Structures are given as structure tokens and as C-alpha cells.
Amino acid sequence: xxxxxxxxxxxxxxxxxxxxxxxxxxxxxxxxxxxxxxxxxxxxxxxxxxxxxxxxxxxxxxxxxxxxxxxxxxxxxxxxxxxxxxxxxxx
Amino acid sequence: xxxxxxxxxxxxxxxxxxxxxxxxxxxxxxxxxxxxxxxxxxxxxxxxxxxxxxxxxxxxxxxxxxxxxxxxxxxxxxxxxxxxxxxxxxxxxxxxxxxxxxxxxxxxxxxxxxxxxxxxxxxxxxxxxxxxxxxxxxxxxxxxxxxxxxxxxxxxxxxxxxxxxxxxxxxxxxxxxxxxxxxxxxxxxxxxxxxxxxxxxxxxxxxxxxxxxxxxxxxxxxxxxxxxxxxxxxxxxxxxxxxxxxxxxxxxxxxxxxxxxxxxxxxxxxxxxxxxxxxxxxxxxxxxxx
Numbered sequence: 278x279x280x281x282x283x284x285x286x287x288x289x290x291x292x293x294x295x296x297x298x299x300x301x302x303x304x305x306x307x308x309x310x311x312x313x314x315x316x317x318x319x320x321x322x323x324x325x326x327x328x329x330x331x332x333x334x335x336x337x338x339x340x341x342x343x344x345x346x347x348x349x350x351x352x353x354x355x356x357x358x359x360x361x362x363x364x365x366x367x368x
Numbered sequence: 369x370x371x372x373x374x375x376x377x378x379x380x381x382x383x384x385x386x387x388x389x390x391x392x393x394x395x396x397x398x399x400x401x402x403x404x405x406x407x408x409x410x411x412x413x414x415x416x417x418x419x420x421x422x423x424x425x426x427x428x429x430x431x432x433x434x435x436x437x438x439x440x441x442x443x444x445x446x447x448x449x450x451x452x453x454x455x456x457x458x459x460x461x462x463x464x465x466x467x468x469x470x471x472x473x474x475x476x477x478x479x480x481x482x483x484x485x486x487x488x489x490x491x492x493x494x495x496x497x498x499x500x501x502x503x504x505x506x507x508x509x510x511x512x513x514x515x516x517x518x519x520x521x522x523x524x525x526x527x528x529x530x531x532x533x534x535x536x537x538x539x540x541x542x543x544x545x546x547x548x549x550x551x552x553x554x555x556x557x558x559x560x561x562x563x564x565x566x567x568x569x570x571x572x573x574x575x576x577x578x579x580x581x582x583x584x585x586x587x588x589x590x591x592x593x594x595x596x597x598x599x600x601x602x603x604x605x606x607x608x609x610x611x612x613x614x615x616x617x618x619x620x621x622x623x624x625x626x627x628x629x630x631x632x633x634x635x636x637x638x639x640x641x642x643x644x645x646x647x648x649x650x651x652x653x654x655x656x657x658x
Binding site: 287289 | 412414415416417501502503504505506509526527528529530532534550551552553554555559560561562566568573604606608610611615616617618619620622
């Protein structure tokens with residue numbers, strides 16, 4: 278069983294509107310690098326030049342912020358669900 | 369009121385208007401009175417502000433402040449349900465007052481037509497129990513968050529874009545994070561499409577704005593001893609209309625947050641800059657002392 282990734286809101290456009298994406302990877306960085314192979318430009322929109330997650334984006338593993346874990350090195354297990362959200366301001 | 373079936377000295381119309389609240393376990397007459405003694409400041413009388421204001425007014429919040437400098441445009445009417453076609457060109461707060469007064473004339477409505485900024489926001493919000501953010505740009509959102517943290521004022525946050533919405537409540541308790549714990553800075557302009565640029569499915573504002581009203585009412589009742597529900601404290605609720613789904617993620621208080629994590633933070637030292645149709649929020653390095 279692989280890990281499920283979902284990109285919500287404006288980030289969904291980065292994965293061509295795909296709702297749930299299955300990825301086999303040992304940690305979140307590796308998963309994003311694999312996704313980059315299918316979705317060109319993904320990493321540059323998510324990560325800064327220094328390789329950290331942009332501060333207007335948050336990544337959650339099973340609803341928990343990965344900043345409370347090992348950030349992009351956070352280990353993934355089969356069946357995990359990773360959710361990515363971005364700040365939005367519309368009202 | 370001898371021989372009266374009622375417990376508080378209110379006219380029968382009051383009992384009738386709020387009958388469905390009064391019947392609710394946990395609310396009752398005293399809970400309704402607590403709402404009547406409460407106040408909410410709504411930042412923005414647009415897409416989110418419309419449903420929030422309608423429900424807060426209908427619910428009988430005692431005092432409702434409406435802050436919006438803008439006028440009603442035809443392209444607002446697809447979602448900003450406080451306003452009608454004949455209101456085009458009027459100040460939104462004036463249009464809102466007419467609509468809200470018709471729904472519940474007992475609510476004390478106050479309007480603020482100046483643009484919310486660092487100079488006026490403290491005085492504007494200090495007399496209110498809860499702030500509901502229905503603004504439409506990052507500088508205002510960060511300003512409202514930062515001031516609420518500094519003032520210890522509960523903030524009900526909501527935001528929308530396209531088919532997507534977010535809502536949470538920053539209670540300002542010692543355990544609760546703030547908006548900057550979640551998103552320390554705003555996106556760069558190229559990563560921050562506005563509703564003007566990206567569009568908004570109108571009813572999304574209705575869903576999120578209604579949730580904001582529910583949070584505000586729950587908070588007001590809870591804090592007055594009427595435990596009617598659990599707040600979205602340290603929980604971000606996410607609505608995705610493209611899938612008709614709700615999700616939730618856990619938030620936390622970041623001890624390194626520049627705002628709620630710093631005793632020396634002062635919003636007056638921060639630049640909240642708006643550029644053209646996109647927005648940036650700057651935190652100068654010297655904004656946070658120590």
C-alpha cells in the first residue's frame with residue numbers, strides 16, 4: 278500500500294487537478310521528488326531555493342503538521358495520507 | 369413577573385423571535401440574554417461578511433460592528449447576499465444596515481467606513497468581544513491576526529478561493545496558535561491568486577461565512593457558561609466544494625512564532641503593504657524586538 282497525497286485549493290492546479298495521488302516513498306521529500314517527475318514545476322512551487330517548504334504552504338501527515346515531526350524527512354508508512362494546503366485570502 | 373411562564377422580563381415578541389434558541393438545551397433564556405449582551409466586530413461586509421452578519425443579527429447578538437470602506441458593485445451580487453441590485457454604488461455597510469435592520473431591529477449596528485489599518489484597528493476593535501475576519505486580502509488578514517493576538521481578542525478566521533474554503537478560531541488561549549503559526553508569511557504575489565483573478569464559487573462564501581457565524585456564536589455562549597459546542601481551536605476546517613468534502617487538520621502554537629510567540633511583538637512596527645491587485649505582508653527584521 279502506498280501513501281496518498283492530496284493537494285487542496287490553489288495547490289490542486291500543481292497536480293493538474295488530480296484529487297488523490299498514490300506515491301511509494303520512504304519520506305515526504307522523496308515522495309515530492311517522485312511527484313515532480315509527473316508534475317513539472319511542482320517542487321519549485323512548494324519549496325524555496327534552500328529546499329524548505331514555502332512558509333505560505335503547510336504539509337500535514339495524517340492531519341499532523343510535519344513541522345512537529347521531521348519536516349520533509351518525515352517517514353511515510355503505507356496507508357498514510359499527506360495533505361498540502363496553501364494560504365488563501367479571499368473573502 | 370408573577371403567574372408568567374417566562375423567567376426573564378422580556379416581551380412576548382422576544383420569546384417568539386428567539387423561541388428556537390430558547391428551546392435548545394444549553395441555551396435557554398439566559399443563553400439568549402448572554403448573546404444579547406455580547407458584541408462582534410465583522411471585518412468586511414462582502415462574501416464572508418454577508419452570511420456571517422445575517423446569522424449573527426438573526427441570532428440576536430447585542431452589538432454588531434461592520435467595517436468596510438467599499439461600495440456595492442454588480443459583480444458582488446453573485447455571493448454578497450447582504451446587498452441587492454438597487455444597492456449598487458452604495459457603501460456596503462449602509463446597504464448591510466438596511467438588510468440587517470429588517471431582519472432584526474433589536475441589534476445595535478455600528479459601521480466603520482474607513483479602511484482598516486494599523487492606525488485605526490485597535491480603537492475599532494477594543495469594544496468588541498469577538499472579531500470575525502471576512503476581509504479579502506493578506507495585509508488585512510495579517511493585521512487583524514496580529515492585533516487580535518496582541519489584544520488577546522478571539523478571532524474567527526475564514527478565507528475562500530474558487531471552490532475552496534478554510535475556517536478556524538484563534539481563541540488566544542495559552543495553548544492556541546495564531547494565523548502566523550499556520551502561515552508565517554503571505555505568499556509571493558505570483559503564488560497568491562485573488563478571487564478577482566481566480567474566481568470564487570459564490571456559495572463557498574456562504575458556507576464558510578456561516579461557519580464563522582457558528583463559531584462566533586458558540587464562542588460567545590461558551591464563554592458565558594453555556595457550553596453549546598466545541599470550537600475549532602487548533603483545528604483548521606477545510607471545505608473543498610469541488611469534491612463536496614470537509615477535511616480537518618490540527619494546528620498548534622508555534623513557540624517560535626514572531627507574533628504569539630513573542631512577548632515584545634508590536635503590530636505598530638510591522639508594515640502591512642498592499643501592492644496593486646496583489647498583496648504582500650512584510651515583517652521587517654526589526655519588527656520584533658529581542
